[in-house]
Amino acid sequence: MRFLTAGESHGPQLAVIIEGYPAGVQVSADAINRDLQRRQRGYGRGGRMKVETDRVTIGAGVRHGKTLGSPILLTVSNRDWVRWEKVMSPETAGGAGENPEILGDDRLDRVAAKVTVPRPGHADLAGVLKYGFADARNILERSSARETAMRVAAGALARLLLKEFGITVGSYVQSIGGIESNALGVPTPEEQAFIEESPLRCLDPDLENRMMVAIDGAKERGDSLGGTFVVYATGVPVGLGSHVHWDRRIDGRLAGAIMSIPAIKGVEFGLGFEAAKRWGSLVHDPIEWTEAGGFRRPTNNAGGVEGGMTNGEPLLIRVAMKPIPTLYSPLPSVDLDTLQATQASVERSDICAVPAAAVVGEAMTAWVLAEALLEKFSGDNLDDLKQAFAAYQQRLQMGDKGA
Numbered sequence: 001m002r003f004l005t006a007g008e009s010h011g012p013q014l015a016v017i018i019e020g021y022p023a024g025v026q027v028s029a030d031a032i033n034r035d036l037q038r039r040q041r042g043y044g045r046g047g048r049m050k051v052e053t054d055r056v057t058i059g060a061g062v063r064h065g066k067t068l069g070s071p072i073l074l075t076v077s078n079r080d081w082v083r084w085e086k087v088m089s090p091e092t093a094g095g096a097g098e099n100p101e102i103l104g105d106d107r108l109d110r111v112a113a114k115v116t117v118p119r120p121g122h123a124d125l126a127g128v129l130k131y132g133f134a135d136a137r138n139i140l141e142r143s144s145a146r147e148t149a150m151r152v153a154a155g156a157l158a159r160l161l162l163k164e165f166g167i168t169v170g171s172y173v174q175s176i177g178g179i180e181s182n183a184l185g186v187p188t189p190e191e192q193a194f195i196e197e198s199p200l201r202c203l204d205p206d207l208e209n210r211m212m213v214a215i216d217g218a219k220e221r222g223d224s225l226g227g228t229f230v231v232y233a234t235g236v237p238v239g240l241g242s243h244v245h246w247d248r249r250i251d252g253r254l255a256g257a258i259m260s261i262p263a264i265k266g267v268e269f270g271l272g273f274e275a276a277k278r279w280g281s282l283v284h285d286p287i288e289w290t291e292a293g294g295f296r297r298p299t300n301n302a303g304g305v306e307g308g309m310t311n312g313e314p315l316l317i318r319v320a321m322k323p324i325p326t327l328y329s330p331l332p333s334v335d336l337d338t339l340q341a342t343q344a345s346v347e348r349s350d351i352c353a354v355p356a357a358a359v360v361g362e363a364m365t366a367w368v369l370a371e372a373l374l375e376k377f378s379g380d381n382l383d384d385l386k387q388a389f390a391a392y393q394q395r396l397q398m399g400d401k402g403a
């Protein structure tokens, strides 16, 4: 299974094509929209969120609510396109130089059509040098995290497939700007309900308040904040991924997928970096077996992965996001036209997007797990997959490990 996204941040639409998704899975635009909306929420988001009300159109691969096994096309139209048509038109030149978005006095809503001053912390400078452009808009339109909307759409389909096998994926924010809880585990159902309502996808109201104050402070200073979030998955069977080859190890694949999210700078499994400080006896999870429950682990310091395979415990991945690089009090940069020192351009921007990044982290995790599930229980349709899955579960229950 694979997916390919296309679309510029202010272009007419975003698209994703998903190939290899099995036939016979019940899917709906509503289920995808639910995740798209979860990505759009969050305290500290910028002006763009006011105009983004993402709604997906299913353009191919689904009939009467069920997947056909053929490539699935999902698109999201840019509701702000009319304002950007000249600047971003695929047909005509001539928009560059005009300012498409002076919507009022709010400086959050001002952007320049042609961007000649690269923003530190962005793809702008390396991109214009690599691709030979004088206008960094040609880079930033695609490097923008707006693209992650389509990853979330693909992830929503992955999530629907995983649900058929009792696998769920969720997330919560653990820290923002150094204000942190040390929670690392699967939240209780009550906590999960709180997280979904929380503007910061946070577990704890006190923490949430302190984080909001920090975000307000950053906004006043024209600054930004990052943080950490946890992605967890429950119901994951033993044996997704493999120890036999580097590119089949599930931790490597998950880490790569999550690190590919813009602004993500670190990924840890279970205890992660903390494990490097401890005795081995205080890190590795003992193995137990009972007649009723089979194999179990009293601790989950490994975060659900051993030897490049899921080990049947919940997956626990902690992810670090850097502060948003666009600053309303911009850092020094250089004008590409004049080579004179100046301040970086300001593109309408979030102050903090950790909660949204957590939803993207869920999507990438769901995607990699769904891919690995299809590899292990390969089948063209859901029934075939379920049969293979049931046979495997039965073998594990009977304690038959083969020759």
Ligand SMILES: Cc1cc2nc3c(=O)[nH]c(=O)nc-3n(C[C@H](O)[C@H](O)[C@H](O)COP(=O)(O)O)c2cc1C
Binding pocket: 046, 121, 122, 123, 143, 144, 145, 148, 261, 262, 263, 264, 322, 324, 325, 326, 348, 349, 350, 351, 353, 356, 357, 360
């Ligand atoms: C959900 C999400 C929203 C983001 N929103 C913004 C934003 O509004 N402004 C900004 O400058 N960067 C934003 N970023 C981060 C940049 O896209 C990212 O830092 C930049 O493309 C450079 O990539 P790198 O940080 O991986 O090197 C966001 C990232 C994510 C995951």
